[in-house]
Amino acid sequence: GAVVSQHPSRVICKSGTSVKIECRSLDFQATTMFWYRQFPKKSLMLMATSNEGSKATYEQGVEKDKFLINHASLTLSTLTVTSAHPEDSSFYICSARPATSGARTDTQYFGPGTRLTVL
Amino acid sequence: TQLLEQSPQFLSIQEGENLTVYCNSSSVFSSLQWYRQEPGEGPVLLVTVVTGGEVKKLKRLTFQFGDARKDSSLHITAAQPGDTGLYLCAGNTGRRALTFGSGTRLQVQP
Numbered sequence: 763g764a765v766v767s768q769h770p771s772r773v774i775c776k777s778g779t780s781v782k783i784e785c786r787s788l789d790f791q792a793t794t795m796f797w798y799r800q801f802p803k804k805s806l807m808l809m810a811t812s813n814e815g816s817k818a819t820y821e822q823g824v825e826k827d828k829f830l831i832n833h834a835s836l837t838l839s840t841l842t843v844t845s846a847h848p849e850d851s852s853f854y855i856c857s858a859r860p861a862t863s864g865a866r867t868d869t870q871y872f873g874p875g876t877r878l879t880v881l
Numbered sequence: 882t883q884l885l886e887q888s889p890q891f892l893s894i895q896e897g898e899n900l901t902v903y904c905n906s907s908s909v910f911s912s913l914q915w916y917r918q919e920p921g922e923g924p925v926l927l928v929t930v931v932t933g934g935e936v937k938k939l940k941r942l943t944f945q946f947g948d949a950r951k952d953s954s955l956h957i958t959a960a961q962p963g964d965t966g967l968y969l970c971a972g973n974t975g976r977r978a979l980t981f982g983s984g985t986r987l988q989v990q991p
Contacts, residue, residue, distance in 0.1 A: 764925075796978055805969060805984040806924070855923050857979075869914070870921035870979060 764790050766858050768873035771804055776881055782842045782877045791836035792858035796870065797829070800853045804834030812839045836861065846880040853877055884908060885982035888961045893988040894960055902955045902985045904970035908959055911973050913953045917946055918967040927955075 765788040775781050785795055793814050798806040810831050811819045818831035828850075829843040839858075843850055857870040885906045894900055904913070912931045916924035928937050930946035930953060937944045941964075943956040953970055967986050971979040 769924075803967075803986065806981045808978050808981075811978050853921075857923075869926070869929060871926065872916070874923045875921065877921070 764858075764860060764871040766856065766873040768856055768876050769788055770876060772877045772879075774881065778845055780782045780844045781846055781878060782844055783854055783878075785858065785873050786841045787837045787858040787860075787871070790858070791861045792839075792848075793836060794859040795833060795839040796857045796859070797831060797839075797841050798855045798857070799823045800855060802853075806855060809841075820864060821867075822848055846878070848880045849881045851878055855862065864873045871873070884980045885970060886983040887968075887970060887985045889985060890983065891986045891988075896962060896991050897959050898989075899986070900957050900960060900989075902952065902957075902968055902970075903952070904982050905952045906972065907951065908972070908974060909950050911950070913946055913950070913973070914971045914979065915953070915955055916969045918969060919965075924969055930957055957987075958991065960987075962989045962991045965989050967983065 766784045767788055769784045771820045773781055795812040797809045799809050800806050808821050809824045812831045812833040814836050820826045827843055833839040853875050855875045857872045859870050888903050910927055914929045915927045918924040928944045930944055933948045933950045936948045941958045946956045952976055965986050965988050969984050970982040
């Protein structure tokens with residue numbers, strides 16, 4: 763089956779520093795990747811849609827200058843949390859949509875998530 | 882406003898019992914997916930339903946897509962402790978990003 767990896771799985775950083783999270787599709791190409799944020803015991807909240815070779819599309823209320831997204835290749839997207847603060851602490855999850863996915867089924871495969879803790 | 886409402890939000894049952902989780906919306910979806918997520922991990926895709934009225938079975942799990950493609954249900958027969966987790970439905974509205982439901986947290990007691 764399709765595998766998506768995230769790195770790191772867990773990161774603890776000091777307030778004011780920047781943290782980069784990588785999302786890779788290991789055995790398929792993904793023209794579109796998505797970044798989600800999940801609070802404890804809550805559902806996934808879409809942050810942004812990342813398209814290979816173009817600018818990301820951010821959801822309303824998500825600061826694009828704070829959450830920098832780069833989709834440099836068909837298998838890699840990165841999310842950089844800039845000047846992180848304690849309120850940015852969360853579980854960040856990416857998903858990848860195979861380039862061959864049909865428009866109707868829109869299958870996405872999720873990474874294992876990254877737990878960010880900002881002290 | 883949550884586009885996809887799931888019910889119940891939380892369910893605690895004994896091993897061997899049956900249960901049904903509902904996913905409802907006023908919007909029409911071209912497809913709908915069900916995921917299960919365990920703590921500290923990403924969601925794992927269980928099934929994708931595409932056709933109105935479609936029923937899919939995955940061992941003890943039965944998924945149904947409403948005739949109008951606005952709602953779906955997940956029925957688990959003879960629940961096992963290994964079924965414990967957060968169940969999420971997600972709909973495809975054609976805007977590429979999935980719209981996730983509010984989630985149902987299931988706990989199966991041995």
